Amino acid sequence: MHTSRPAASPFQFSARDIVRRPGAQRLVSETFPAPAVLGTDVIGVPVGTDVTLDLSFESVQEGIWVSGTVNATATGECGRCLDEVRQDVAAPLQGLFEYPDVRRDDEDETSEDVFEFDGESLDLEELVRDAVVTNLPFTPLCGPDCPGLCDQCGARLADDPDHTHEVLDPRWSALQSLIDEKES
Ligand SMILES: [Zn+2]
Ligand SMILES: [Zn+2]
Incomplete structure (x- = not known):
């Protein structure tokens, strides 16, 4: 067949x-x-x-x-x-x-x-x-x-749980530039 x-x-x-x-x-x-x-x-x-x-x-x-x-x-x-x-x-x-x-x-x-x-x-x-x-x-x-990846740099957070980035608070940086202006 x-x-x-x-x-x-x-x-x-x-x-x-x-x-x-x-x-x-x-x-x-x-x-x-x-x-x-x-x-x-x-x-x-x-x-x-x-x-x-x-x-x-x-x-x-x-x-x-x-x-x-x-x-x-x-x-x-x-x-x-x-x-x-x-x-x-x-x-x-x-x-x-x-x-x-x-x-x-x-x-x-x-x-x-x-x-x-x-x-x-x-x-x-x-x-x-x-x-x-x-x-x-x-x-x-x-x-x-x-824990996934760091949303700032993509590093594996499991390898580096205490991983942080120095992030300037935008309000502080605005204040800082005011101070800089006054001092100049
Ligand atoms: Zn995973
Ligand atoms: Zn990172």
């Missing part, structure tokens, strides 16, 4: 052995390098680093119910001091891969855990990506107490 599908993505898993067999279940444990960044603009799992999926594929009436965990390590930039942030991700995931011929009476836009399924292979990329992104911080921090 010929398929015109592009080269298999590591997120694609055959489910032929349990298709249309409600109650049948298969456990899947796979580790592979991320083919694309999983994450946001500020933090994500880099290309080529390990993504581990520990999943259960369960045949149900409407399709295949996928549940489990994705583990990976995300890297990003601290939102305050711009240092590198590394964060382990252990994201739960679950979704229903629905047979094309299933018509759901309760179809509504809120069922975001439902995915298309051609009856042969499960494409888990969107499910995994969503799970990872939901578990990443909106603003990554190198530590909860990161």
Whole structure:
């Protein structure tokens, strides 16, 4: 049999052995390098680093119910001091891969855990990506107490907590120039 599908993505898993067999279940444990960044603009799992999926594929009436965990390590930039942030991700995931011929009476836009399924292979990329992104911080921090950068010179305040700049109060400098005028 010929398929015109592009080269298999590591997120694609055959489910032929349990298709249309409600109650049948298969456990899947796979580790592979991320083919694309999983994450946001500020933090994500880099290309080529390990993504581990520990999943259960369960045949149900409407399709295949996928549940489990994705583990990976995300890297990003601290939102305050711009240092590198590394964060382990252990994201739960679950979704229903629905047979094309299933018509759901309760179809509504809120069922975001439902995915298309051609009856042969499960494409888990969107499910995994969503799970990872939901578990990443909106603003990554190198530590909860990161003091960030000095707004005067950009120095890292963590390296130099007592860091200050001599700032002349503008009122004093105005007064000083008055005195200077009188004395001249
Ligand atoms: Zn920081
Ligand atoms: Zn400074």
